[in-house]
Amino acid sequence: xxxxxxxxxxxxxxxxxxxxxxxxxxxxxxxxxxxxxxxxxxxxxxxxxxxxxxxxxxxxxxxxxxxxxxxxxxxxxxxxxxxxxxxxxxxxxxxxxxxxxxxxxxxxxxxxxxxxxxxxxxxxxxxxxxxxxxxxxxxxxxxxxxxxxxxxxxxxxxxxxxxxxxxxxxxxxxxxxxxxxxxxxxxxxxxxxxxxxxxxxxxxxxxxxxxxxxxxxxxxxxxxxxxxxxxxxxxxxxxxxxxxxxxxxxxxxxxxxxxxxxxxxxxxxxxxxxxxxxxxxxxxxxxxxxxxxxxxxxxxxxxxxxxxxxxxxxxxxxxxxxxxxxxxxxxxxxxxxxxxxxxxxxxxxxxxxxxxxxxxxxxxxxxxxxxxxxxxxxxxxxxxxxxxxxxxx
Numbered sequence: 001x002x003x004x005x006x007x008x009x010x011x012x013x014x015x016x017x018x019x020x021x022x023x024x025x026x027x028x029x030x031x032x033x034x035x036x037x038x039x040x041x042x043x044x045x046x047x048x049x050x051x052x053x054x055x056x057x058x059x060x061x062x063x064x065x066x067x068x069x070x071x072x073x074x075x076x077x078x079x080x081x082x083x084x085x086x087x088x089x090x091x092x093x094x095x096x097x098x099x100x101x102x103x104x105x106x107x108x109x110x111x112x113x114x115x116x117x118x119x120x121x122x123x124x125x126x127x128x129x130x131x132x133x134x135x136x137x138x139x140x141x142x143x144x145x146x147x148x149x150x151x152x153x154x155x156x157x158x159x160x161x162x163x164x165x166x167x168x169x170x171x172x173x174x175x176x177x178x179x180x181x182x183x184x185x186x187x188x189x190x191x192x193x194x195x196x197x198x199x200x201x202x203x204x205x206x207x208x209x210x211x212x213x214x215x216x217x218x219x220x221x222x223x224x225x226x227x228x229x230x231x232x233x234x235x236x237x238x239x240x241x242x243x244x245x246x247x248x249x250x251x252x253x254x255x256x257x258x259x260x261x262x263x264x265x266x267x268x269x270x271x272x273x274x275x276x277x278x279x280x281x282x283x284x285x286x287x288x289x290x291x292x293x294x295x296x297x298x299x300x301x302x303x304x305x306x307x308x309x310x311x312x313x314x315x316x317x318x319x320x321x322x323x324x325x326x327x328x329x330x331x332x333x334x335x336x337x338x339x340x341x342x343x344x345x346x347x348x349x350x351x352x353x354x355x356x357x358x359x360x361x362x363x364x365x366x367x368x369x370x371x372x373x374x375x376x377x378x379x380x381x382x383x384x385x386x387x388x389x390x391x392x393x
Contacts, residue, residue, distance in 0.1 A: 020392060021045060021388055021389060021391075021392025021393050022045055022047070024392055025045065025047055025385055026047060028381065028384055028385055028388065029374060029381055029385060031048065031375065032047065032372065032373065032374045032375075032381075032385065033047065033048045033049060033053055033320055033372065033373040033374070034046075034047040034048070034049070034320075034370070034371070034372050034385055034389075035047070035049040035320035035321060035324055035370065035371045036324075036360075036368050036369070036370045036371075036389055036393065037321075037324050037328075037368065037369050038365045038366065038368050038369075039328070039366060039367060039368075039369075041325075041328060043321075044365055044368060044393060045393070046320075049319070049320040049371075050319065050320075050321075051319075052305075052317040052318065052319055053317070053318060053319075053320070053353075053355070053373040054314050054316060054317065054350065054353050054355075054373075055311055055316055055317075055318045055323065055348055055355055056311045056348025056349055056350045056355050057261045057263075057310065057311040057312075057346065057347060057349065057355075058311065058318075058323065058346050058347070058348040058356070058357040058371075059266075059306065059309065059310065059311030059318070060257055060258055060261065060266050060309070060310060060311055060346060061258070061323070061326060061330060061337070061346050061358075062291075062304055062306065062309075062318075062323070062326050063257075063266050063269060063270050063273075063309035063310070064257070064258055064269075064330065064333070064336065064337075065326050065330045065333075066270070066273055066290070066291055066309075067250060067254060067269050067270075067272075067273060068250075068254070068330070068332075068333055070273045070276050070277055070290060070294070071250050071269075071272060071273065071276055072250065073249060073250060073251040073333070074249050074250065074251070075249065075250035076245040076246045076248075076249065076250070077094055077095060077096035077097065077098070077246040077253075077272070078096070078243055078244065078245055078246070079091065079092070079093060079094050079096055079153070079243075079246075080092040080094065080234075080240045080243050080244075081111055081114070081115070081240060081241055081242040081243070081244070082234050082235075082238045082239070082240055082241060083115050083241045084235065084238060086121055087115075087118060087119070087120055087121045088120070088121050088122045088123075088227070089115065089120045089122070089123045089124070089225075090123075090124045090126055090232075090234045090235070090238065091123060091124070091125050091126065091153065091210075091211070091214065092126040092128075092129070092152075092153075092234050093125070093127050093129055093130070093151065093152035093153025093154070093210075094129055094152065095129055095130065095152050095268050095271060095272055095275075095282060096246050096268075097157070097253060097257075097265040097268035097269060098246055098248050098253055098256075098265070099153075099154065099155050099156075099246075100155065100156050100157070101156060101173065101175040101176040101213070101217075102175055103246065103247060103248075104155065104213065104214065104217040105175065105217060105220070106247055107217070108214075108217035108220060108221035108223075109221040109222075110242060110244065111218065111221070111223075111242050111244070112218060112221040112222055112223040115223070115241055115242070116223075117222055117223050117224070119223075119224045119225065119226040120215075120218065120223065120224065120225040120226065120227065121226060121227040122225075122227030122228050122229070122230065123211045123214065123215060123225060123228075123229045123230070124230055124231065124232040124233075124234075125153055125207045125208075125210060125211050125230070125231050125232070126152075126153070126231075126232060126233050126234050127151060127152040127153045127203065127207055127231070128152070128233055128281065129152035129153075129281050129282060130150065130151055130152035130281060130282055131281055131282070131283060132203065134150060134282075134283075134284065135284075136150055136308045136310075136312070136313075137307045137308050137312075137313040137315055138307070138308060138310075138312035138313030138314065138315070139263075139312060142198070143189045143190075143197040143198055144197075144198060145159045145196045145197065145198050146198075146263050146264075146312070147198050147263075148198035148199065148263070148264040149198065149199060149202070149203065149206055150267050150268055150271065151203060151206050151207070152281075152282075153207060153210050154199075154206050154207075155209065155210045155213045155214075156176065156213075157262060157264045157265065158198060158199050158206050158264060159196050159197060159198050159199070160186060160190070160196065160197055160199070160209070161173050161176065161194075161195070161196045162178065162182060162183075162186040162190060162194075163193065163194045163195075164186055164187065164190050164193065164195075165192075165193075167187070169182070169183045169186045169187055172194050172195075172196070176213070177213065177216040177217070177220070179209065179212035179213055179216060180212065181205070181208055181209045181212050182209065182212075185197065185199070185209075204231055207231050208229055211229035211230075212229055215229060250269070251333070253269065254269065254333070254336050255336045255337075257269065258336055258337045258346055259337075259339050261346075261347070263310035263311075263312050266309050266310035267308055267309050267310050269309065270287050270291075270308065270309025270310070271283075271284065271287050271309075273287050273290050273291065273309075274286030274287030274288070274289065274290045275287075276290075277289075284308065288306060288307075291306055292306075298325070298329065299325075300322050300325060300326070302319075302322075303318065303319045303321060303322025303323075303325070304318050304319075304322045304323070304326065305317045305318070311348055311350075312350075314350065314353075320371040320373070323357055323371045324357075324369045324370070324371050327357065327358065327359065327371075328369055331359075334359055337358055337359075343358070344358050344360075345357060345358025345359065345360070345370075345386070346358055347379075347382065349379065351377070352375060352376060352377065353373075353374075353375065354373075354374045354375075354376065354377065354378060354382055355371075355372060355373045355374070355382070356370075356371075356372040356382040356385075356386060357370065357371045357372065358370065360386060360389055360390050361390065362389065362390055362393040363393070364393055365393050368389070368393065370386065370389055372385050372386065
């Protein structure tokens with residue numbers, strides 16, 4: 001009797017449930033790239049695993065690992081402030097990717113306490129830590145927030161969030177004062193209604209907006225700025241009157257760049273890697289050199305090819321085994337990849353590219369490292385493959 005019932009149950013089960021994980025993966029995505037290895041580096045599943053693929057935003061995993069290697073979990077970005085005898089305030093950017101409104105609200109009272117409440121006669125913004133000709137492959141000259149320009153001194157990820165109704169523009173964020181430049185830029189390039197625009201490829205515009213917002217927060221903290229906001233460099237011999245250390249550790253910033261997949265943050269961090277290793281100012285060439293040295297030292301020179309640190313460039317190329325090895329090296333920091341849904345993985349999306357990589361818990365092999373890359377625009381298929389890995393291994 002029981003043998004008959006078991007036979008009947010097996011007949012009624014769909015074929016995919018009876019097949020092993022390898023067969024299910026092949027059935028779901030026969031041309032897809034799928035690679036799985038355990039914590040000891042033992043290969044468990046490999047389908048088309050030797051084909052180089054465009055990683056899209058899973059490249060941020062490599063940037064996060066490199067950042068931990070070079071900068072460390074507790075690294076803090078710094079912004080320096082100088083005051084001359086005429087009470088002109090100089091602000092020298094240090095590439096802080098999280099110089100956002102909430103951070104300026106913390107920064108401003110400490111700055112006003114250091115400089116006093118007498119009016120500031122002007123603000124000079126010094127962005128010399130980043131070269132003027134810096135260009136990141138894959139970043140286009142658009143108003144899209146994911147194309148925001150990287151900068152030594154930028155606020156709110158070099159973007160403006162606002163609401164436009166007719167000829168009126170107001171802030172879309174209660175924590176962010178609206179400024180004259182924000183209003184003019186949003187009138188010119190912003191959408192009708194609520195939206196966010198990047199300060200498209202215009203370093204001086206970006207700096208001036210940062211200066212206006214800093215001035216607004218100085219005013220909120222009880223100080224005042226009477227003069228103009230301009231760009232320039234800090235005079236030689238002038239010592240900082242206040243150095244602001246980012247309240248977020250690098251670990252917290254990396255968590256945000258992995259969960260939010262922010263291209264601007266990723267490349268700010270990537271550029272800092274080169275400057276830390278070889279000295280400032282930053283340079284994409286310095287960061288690529290630092291990255292290639294570390295990759296080579298870990299046997300990954302032929303497996304991971306980077307053009308930049310966010311994944312926005314289609315010139316980035318990885319192998320699945322290479323990225324799985326990075327995931328193994330990144331294990332001490334794996335929790336930085338954990339999102340609100342509890343998953344410990346990272347997606348990547350470009351037109352015609354869908355990737356997914358990270359860690360998955362399986363019954364037979366424990367926590368595995370997996371890499372999935374698909375050509376096409378079926379993002380849901382990534383998770384079907386991940387489910388097959390989790391349930392079948």
